[in-house]
Amino acid sequence: MExxxxxxxxxxxxxxxxxxxxxxxxxxxxxEFHRLEALLSRFRADSELSRLNRAGEIEPSPDLRRVxxxxxxxxxxxxxxxxxxxxxxxxxxxxxxxxELVPADGNGSPEGAPCGGGVRLGGRIxxxxxxxxxxxxxxxxxxxxxxxxxxxxxxxxxxxxxxDVSVRGGRWPVGVETPAGSITLELSSGGLATSGIDRRRWRxxxxxxxxxxxxxxxxxxxxxxxxxxxVACDLVEAEIWAKALVIAGAEAAASExxxxxxxxxxxxxxxxxxxxxxxx
Amino acid sequence: xxxxxxxxxxxxxxLLVFFLAWxxxxxxxxxxxxxxxxxxxxxxxxxxxxxxxxxxxLVRRVVARxxxxxRAELQRRQARNAAAARLASAPAPSVRVVTLPPLTITRTx
Numbered sequence: 001m002e003x004x005x006x007x008x009x010x011x012x013x014x015x016x017x018x019x020x021x022x023x024x025x026x027x028x029x030x031x032e033f034h035r036l037e038a039l040l041s042r043f044r045a046d047s048e049l050s051r052l053n054r055a056g057e058i059e060p061s062p063d064l065r066r067v068x069x070x071x072x073x074x075x076x077x078x079x080x081x082x083x084x085x086x087x088x089x090x091x092x093x094x095x096x097x098x099x100e101l102v103p104a105d106g107n108g109s110p111e112g113a114p115c116g117g118g119v120r121l122g123g124r125i126x127x128x129x130x131x132x133x134x135x136x137x138x139x140x141x142x143x144x145x146x147x148x149x150x151x152x153x154x155x156x157x158x159x160x161x162x163x164d165v166s167v168r169g170g171r172w173p174v175g176v177e178t179p180a181g182s183i184t185l186e187l188s189s190g191g192l193a194t195s196g197i198d199r200r201r202w203r204x205x206x207x208x209x210x211x212x213x214x215x216x217x218x219x220x221x222x223x224x225x226x227x228x229x230x231v232a233c234d235l236v237e238a239e240i241w242a243k244a245l246v247i248a249g250a251e252a253a254a255s256e257x258x259x260x261x262x263x264x265x266x267x268x269x270x271x272x273x274x275x276x277x278x279x280x
Numbered sequence: 281x282x283x284x285x286x287x288x289x290x291x292x293x294x295l296l297v298f299f300l301a302w303x304x305x306x307x308x309x310x311x312x313x314x315x316x317x318x319x320x321x322x323x324x325x326x327x328x329x330x331x332x333x334x335x336x337x338l339v340r341r342v343v344a345r346x347x348x349x350x351r352a353e354l355q356r357r358q359a360r361n362a363a364a365a366r367l368a369s370a371p372a373p374s375v376r377v378v379t380l381p382p383l384t385i386t387r388t389x
Contacts, residue, residue, distance in 0.1 A: 011389060014384060016383070016384070122352060122355075137389065140389065158383070158384065160384045160386070161389065162387075162389040163385070163386045163387040163388060163389040164386070164389045165384070165386055172383060172384070173378060173380040173381065173382045173383050174382055174383070174384055174385065174386055175381075175382030175384070175385040175386070176385070176386055177385060177387065182382060182385070183377060184377065184378050184379065184380055184381070184382045185375050185376070185377060185378070186375065186376050186377075186378040186380065187373065187374065187375050188374040189373055189374050190372075190373025190374065190375070191373070192373075192375075192386055193386075193389065194386045194387055194388050194389060195388060195389065196387075196388035197388075198388050199387070199388040200388070227387075227388055229386055231373045231375045232373055233372065233373050261372075263373065263375050275377070278375070279375070279377060
């Protein structure tokens, strides 16, 4: 078993591969993460995403096009609960720089901002005036999937990007922490993502805020779910649904996971952990 | 002799005048002038033709715009269908709850 950790996309990325002499594959996977971060980060002024957000339109690279395409498909499937146009709502709430640089407390008006803006994807990507894209979570999921593809050339592997996990082959026990102890899920394919309001929190004018924006209100979601962990056929899909279930709230999330056949661990703000969908 | 030649010239001249007059009459120069300058029906028809031509240009533009919109929407729908088909055909993730110690953990990302 070979292992490598590095910092990328505002988190720690862990690569595990069940093979010897996998240095080349590990290097390629790490390089892919950095390459995609340079394209998709909203915190880098020179990234392709930042150029799109500044100009309102761009002739995109295949990777940016693909991620935007996946994000828009996710918005449609989740009825708008997952939305890439939450950028301005995050900035209005104070999350306007890499999270470690966001002041934990401060003044300001966490009024929110409109979401659900139009994004046209033809030969170019065109944004409705006044809307910008945030591809943070889905970009990380996309990068982890790409890294896993490269790593799988060396052998069965797992990529963990700050809690978002993609696996190829083998059997990988992944721990989901709950107040009652850890639940271990064994994965051999697909992706697993956790979204929640228990991290990336800050205060503005005495109000507690977090990074999960409800596009319906344009501000931090009010939900009784602390975290949702979702297993899906790939990590991008898992990421989209984890966020959508958190916004839906505990009861609706359990019903939706069951209806859609999603395997999910739902942890409520009162400490209850529910196995839903395919895990129930 | 002189009067005989004179009569021949007079006859030739009369024939020439006759044919010139006949050609001028056959050309009916008065007909064109009357049609273009005096008939109100023809003027109305010409104006209508002009309006129809202008309108056909507009209709062609509208049709081209609607066709482009339809093509773009079709492309989007095909992409959505392809994505849905990809998801439907993707192998279901293999996952189960086990009692093994975890090799890694997931948390809010």
